[in-house]
Amino acid sequence: IRFQPIGGVSERVLLGQRVLIKTRDGKVVRGVIGSKPPHIMKPEELKQVPEIKDMYIDVGASSKEEVERLGVGVGCVAVFERDLAFLGGSDVVTGKAIDDRVGVATMIEGFKAVDGNEVDVYAVATVQEEVGLKGARVAAYSITPDVAVALDVTIASDVAGVPEQEWVTQLGKGPAIKVVDGRAATGLIAHPAVRDKLIEVARQYGIPHQVEVAPGGTTDASIIALNKEGVPAATISIPSRYIHSPVEVVSLVDVVNAAKLTALFSSKITSEWVTSLARRVLK
The missing domain is CATH 2.40.30.40 (Peptidase M42, domain 2)
Known part of the structure; x- marks a missing residue:
């Protein structure tokens, strides 16, 4: 066949x-x-x-x-045909389609922990990201968000044969907060205020994290950022080895910390902060 x-x-x-x-x-x-x-x-x-x-x-x-x-x-x-399995009796697991089932798992766990939020929070599991960001495009058009954070995997290139200076992220060092992605930054350039707020929340609550510059690939945040008159967007990434293979590898500790960061960011932002993003004036 x-x-x-x-x-x-x-x-x-x-x-x-x-x-x-x-x-x-x-x-x-x-x-x-x-x-x-x-x-x-x-x-x-x-x-x-x-x-x-x-x-x-x-x-x-x-x-x-x-x-x-x-x-x-x-x-x-x-x-x-692959099952999810632990590696070496640790918190590291391997399986198929972790990109981006792990993003959905992170979203669900984070959404359950959102508490005392001042702004409305929408959790959206999109389809067809890999073939044109299609689900995110129509979801963003329907919801018309004021701010967006995508949850996806990113390249954990801390493997044999890759020089340390080329490591995008490392497994087990925490979720990554994206600066840019795509070749020559043709994907997402994260909104600086949203990116910095994510870093601020991670530092405030002691969540281990990494800052990510990805030389290739992108996420739903790229198309959400272009919705209607524009949406301030960023990404929380879960480091993953061997992306787009049947044996993708992630650390469950990174997943748990990504869910914590998602929940705390969603709970702590205020309507005043959200409004301020739309009122920024360039001099």
């Missing part, structure tokens, strides 16, 4: 993965991603990462008709 990616999936992590295909009638069909066996590849082919067009999903069928009898057809969606 030939397939196409939805969102940013690297060919490097696909080969040999087990997948689950959901049929239109709700059944699940198991398959594996394969390609030309290395034993019959030419020497130059062995040095290259196979392209998606050269891969396929093998469901154990011997004909197109057999595949169709399983209920698999054009448009069925396949996902990685």
Whole structure:
């Protein structure tokens, strides 16, 4: 079965993965991603990462008709078959689609802890972020927020082979408060007042945190910032290793601290502070 990616999936992590295909009638069909066996590849082919067009999903069928009898057809969606698991008996976990299920988990836990808030707080779990920030675009248009904070993962590049000066964030050192993201800052440039308020709250309540400049990628905050006449926006990021792979890795301590920061920021900002953002005058 030939397939196409939805969102940013690297060919490097696909080969040999087990997948689950959901049929239109709700059944699940198991398959594996394969390609030309290395034993019959030419020497130059062995040095290259196979392209998606050269891969396929093998469901154990011997004909197109057999595949169709399983209920698999054009448009069925396949996902990685992976369970969430702890690594080394620590607070570190690995699994698929942590980007951005962990953002939803952070939002839920943070929202439950919001208390005594002076301003209205909306919790929104968006769809299709990876394919054009589409859910955030329509949600922001509907809500018309005065301030926005996106919750997403960011690059934890503290791994072998990456010089320390190129580490965007580190695992276990706390959530990251974003300054900019995207190549050459083409994603979000966080609103300085919102960014600084997040840092202020983190320092006031002793929440370990990092300040992040991401050289690539972006989040829903980029499109929310452009809603209507503009929205002051920022991002709280959870450091994650191996983003866009079936084995993404995060620290649950970072997740807990991200939820705390989300809750405290939402609880402590005032309507006066929010109003002041719209009234800033450039001289």
